Amino acid sequence: MFKNTLKGIQAYFNTFQLISKLKLWRYFGIPILISVLTAASVGLLAWGLSDNIGAFIAKIWPWDWGSVTFRTISDVIGAIAIVVLGLVLYKHIVMALSAPFMSPVSEKIEYHITGKTPSKSNSNTTQLLRGIRINVRNLLMELLITIPILLLSFIPVVSILTSIILFLVQSYYAGFGNMDYTLERHFTYRESISFVSRNKGLALGNGILFMAMLLIPVLGIILVLPLSVTAASSETVKILQQERALKEHKNI
Numbered sequence: 422m423f424k425n426t427l428k429g430i431q432a433y434f435n436t437f438q439l440i441s442k443l444k445l446w447r448y449f450g451i452p453i454l455i456s457v458l459t460a461a462s463v464g465l466l467a468w469g470l471s472d473n474i475g476a477f478i479a480k481i482w483p484w485d486w487g488s489v490t491f492r493t494i495s496d497v498i499g500a501i502a503i504v505v506l507g508l509v510l511y512k513h514i515v516m517a518l519s520a521p522f523m524s525p526v527s528e529k530i531e532y533h534i535t536g537k538t539p540s541k542s543n544s545n546t547t548q549l550l551r552g553i554r555i556n557v558r559n560l561l562m563e564l565l566i567t568i569p570i571l572l573l574s575f576i577p578v579v580s581i582l583t584s585i586i587l588f589l590v591q592s593y594y595a596g597f598g599n600m601d602y603t604l605e606r607h608f609t610y611r612e613s614i615s616f617v618s619r620n621k622g623l624a625l626g627n628g629i630l631f632m633a634m635l636l637i638p639v640l641g642i643i644l645v646l647p648l649s650v651t652a653a654s655s656e657t658v659k660i661l662q663q664e665r666a667l668k669e670h671k672n673i
Contacts, residue, residue, distance in 0.1 A: 422622035429626020432652035452519040467503040513556040516598035520552025521545040527654040592628030599653035
């Protein structure tokens with residue numbers, strides 16, 4: 422798993438060169454716009470809700486003494502919760518809506534690597550519906566994991582560990598979404614889930630840099646999809662090639 426995680430990270434190193442060589446930048450215009458608008462919407466929503474969540478948490482403390490301090494802590498915890506949940510929503514919304522625009526990018530990368538014309542992609546509507554289905558499924562799974570971890574973060578010492586775990590959970594599902602732009606041509610919905618499960622390291626490695634880029638103001642939101650999708654597509658195609666070659670060898 423560690424080896425595949427490293428491969429997922431290293432795949433980013435040649436993304437600018439590959440995007441320029443295959444003239445892929447023109448495909449990223451609308452996804453970048455979707456990314457910026459979604460980030461702005463989620464950011465405004467988070468700004469508006471953070472005080473309300475802080476006030477709700479503060480009600481847990483029934484005493485007058487220490488209430489000001491607890492309210493301050495509650496506001497901080499509320500802000501962290503909003504940021505985490507905001508990132509969860511942001512990436513799944515962007516990935517689902519960008520599906521019809523990312524598939525052509527994945528196709529061109531697959532042709533560049535294999536020299537073979539990729540399997541015919543589904544229609545834009547089918548790609549969008551599959552993207553929504555995959556990302557709704559991943560969103561629910563991620564929330565089931567994230568919410569209990571957020572509750573554990575109330576414990577001071579444990580909060581350091583939970584922050585790392587939350588980052589890795591978000592990274593895995595980000596990588597999952599990026600890989601599916603390639604997998605949708607080769608596998609059914611359930612087969613894709615199984616493939617990513619077998620290649621958790623690749624999803625994690627790709628997602629780690631996806632999440633890290635979001636920490637870069639403005640520029641990260643603009644570049645996160647072009648770089649992460651290119652990196653995920655190239656590595657996913659290589660693994661598909663290896664699995665296909667292994668299968669053919671066994672049949673012989």
